[in-house]
Amino acid sequence: MTFREINSKMVEATVTPGQKLFSQRGAMLAYKGEVSFTPNMSGGQGGIMSMIGRRVANEDTPLMTVEGSGTVLFGHGGHHVQVIGLTGDTLCVEADRLLAFEGTLQQGTMFLGSQGGVMGMVRGQISGQGLFTTTLKGHGAVAVMAHGGVFEIPITPQRPVHVDPQAYVAHHGDVRNKLSTALGWRDMVGRGSGEAFQLELSGSGAVYVQASEEKL
Amino acid sequence: MFRLQGSKVLAVDMTGDAVKAKNGSMVAYDGQMAFKKMSGGGEGIRGMVTRRLTGEQMTVMEVKGHGTCWFADRASEINLVGLQGDKLYVESSNLLATDAGLRTGTSFTGMRGASQGNGLFTTTVEGHGQAAIMSDGPAVVLRVSAQYPLTVDPGAYVAHQGNLRQSFQSGVTFRTLMGEGGGEAFQIRFEGDGLVYVQPSERNTIAGDV
Numbered sequence: 203m204t205f206r207e208i209n210s211k212m213v214e215a216t217v218t219p220g221q222k223l224f225s226q227r228g229a230m231l232a233y234k235g236e237v238s239f240t241p242n243m244s245g246g247q248g249g250i251m252s253m254i255g256r257r258v259a260n261e262d263t264p265l266m267t268v269e270g271s272g273t274v275l276f277g278h279g280g281h282h283v284q285v286i287g288l289t290g291d292t293l294c295v296e297a298d299r300l301l302a303f304e305g306t307l308q309q310g311t312m313f314l315g316s317q318g319g320v321m322g323m324v325r326g327q328i329s330g331q332g333l334f335t336t337t338l339k340g341h342g343a344v345a346v347m348a349h350g351g352v353f354e355i356p357i358t359p360q361r362p363v364h365v366d367p368q369a370y371v372a373h374h375g376d377v378r379n380k381l382s383t384a385l386g387w388r389d390m391v392g393r394g395s396g397e398a399f400q401l402e403l404s405g406s407g408a409v410y411v412q413a414s415e416e417k418l
Numbered sequence: 419m420f421r422l423q424g425s426k427v428l429a430v431d432m433t434g435d436a437v438k439a440k441n442g443s444m445v446a447y448d449g450q451m452a453f454k455k456m457s458g459g460g461e462g463i464r465g466m467v468t469r470r471l472t473g474e475q476m477t478v479m480e481v482k483g484h485g486t487c488w489f490a491d492r493a494s495e496i497n498l499v500g501l502q503g504d505k506l507y508v509e510s511s512n513l514l515a516t517d518a519g520l521r522t523g524t525s526f527t528g529m530r531g532a533s534q535g536n537g538l539f540t541t542t543v544e545g546h547g548q549a550a551i552m553s554d555g556p557a558v559v560l561r562v563s564a565q566y567p568l569t570v571d572p573g574a575y576v577a578h579q580g581n582l583r584q585s586f587q588s589g590v591t592f593r594t595l596m597g598e599g600g601g602e603a604f605q606i607r608f609e610g611d612g613l614v615y616v617q618p619s620e621r622n623t624i625a626g627d628v
Contacts, residue, residue, distance in 0.1 A: 350426050350493020361448045361485075369445035369490065411446045413426035413490035 205285045205343045212277040213345045222305030227264035235272015281347040295372035297336045304342035312337045348412035362404035368415040375407015420548045428489045439515040441477035449485015494552035508577035510541040517547030553617035560614045567609040573620030580612020
């Protein structure tokens with residue numbers, strides 16, 4: 203594993219020559235060895251087309267490339283950091299929650315409308331995620347930020363999981379998501395339980411949920 | 419069944435029973451759940467009037483169903499309290515969830531409430547079952563016995579249970595009035611036999627300013 207959790211809010215990454223890391227710009231806390239940080243104009247991998255794609259999708263969190271040999275400490279804003287290992291599957295995560303990820307992962311942008319049509323777009327708006335989300339695919343590790351720690355809930359075909367959109371952090375695996383509403387007359391008359399909208403995740407995989415309803 | 423997942427997430431396994439939880443504190447669930455808004459401070463018309471009068475109108479929802487439900491609120495630390503027929507006094511903003519077997523009500527706190535910056539009333543929880551209370555930072559549980567009374571900063575007080583008498587202490591002197599106070603002008607003193615939950619953080623109170 204490239205990333206090692208030092209404590210709940212910091213990760214240590216080992217960089218070796220020929221191996222690239224991407225991290226959120228300004229998230230480096232300290233480093234040992236010969237490590238160089240290059241701002242990444244295109245905001246991630248891919249060519250100019252991917253860059254334009256990300257700009258349009260508003261998923262272009264400033265990233266930097268970390269190269270060299272040594273160890274780097276990452277942390278940001280006192281947020282809790284969770285390292286997620288990927289083995290060939292796809293992780294969907296909001297770009298501003300990405301702290302760092304290995305260069306072996308393929309970064310992409312996904313249009314939420316492609317998952318669930320119009321409801322997917324509504325979902326993005328309600329959860330404050332916008333219409334696009336970032337996907338990471340391949341083998342490698344990702345460090346994701348969350349407010350108040352993260353816990354993982356496995357999703358199996360028999361057990362779909364419902365998540366509060368504000369507490370949702372990321373998910374991986376073969377998971378379909380849709381926005382489920384529990385709007386009733388109570389919500390209309392202002393007596394709602396505050397849980398009118400939920401993300402319903404079904405399939406097989408895992409979802410990461412934070413212990414807070416605050417966005418980053 | 420209440421269990422803690424880490425220190426900031428409460429997981430409740432339900433098999434058709436119901437729990438009461440703070441409005442909007444659900445972060446995830448699996449299985450089938452229904453959410454219904456309720457009102458704290460007691461049931462029925464009497465409860466409604468009390469709530470309106472006391473301002474302790476905690477908005478509570480009733481969660482009912484089969485499966486596991488996870489609750490969390492703004493990354494606060496969660497403490498589980500088991501109640502066996504005794505009474506827990508807690509500020510409504512610090513109460514996350516209670517078993518269906520517990521009754522909630524409102525009680526008058528007097529000067530203590532005013533000094534905490536929480537108003538004059540507090541929420542009581544009684545019956546048999548478990549309650550989850552929140553604190554800013556991990557709470558410590560301090561035992562009060564007849565020989566050892568306890569004095570607490572109003573801003574750091576979270577909850578108490580057992581047979582306790584509380585009195586309000588003020589250390590206001592000439593110096594305080596001159597603006598030279600030590601910042602600890604008011605305290606709550608607990609005497610008797612019971613437990614007091616104290617958080618490692620202080621709310622903004624009048625007492626903290628003088």
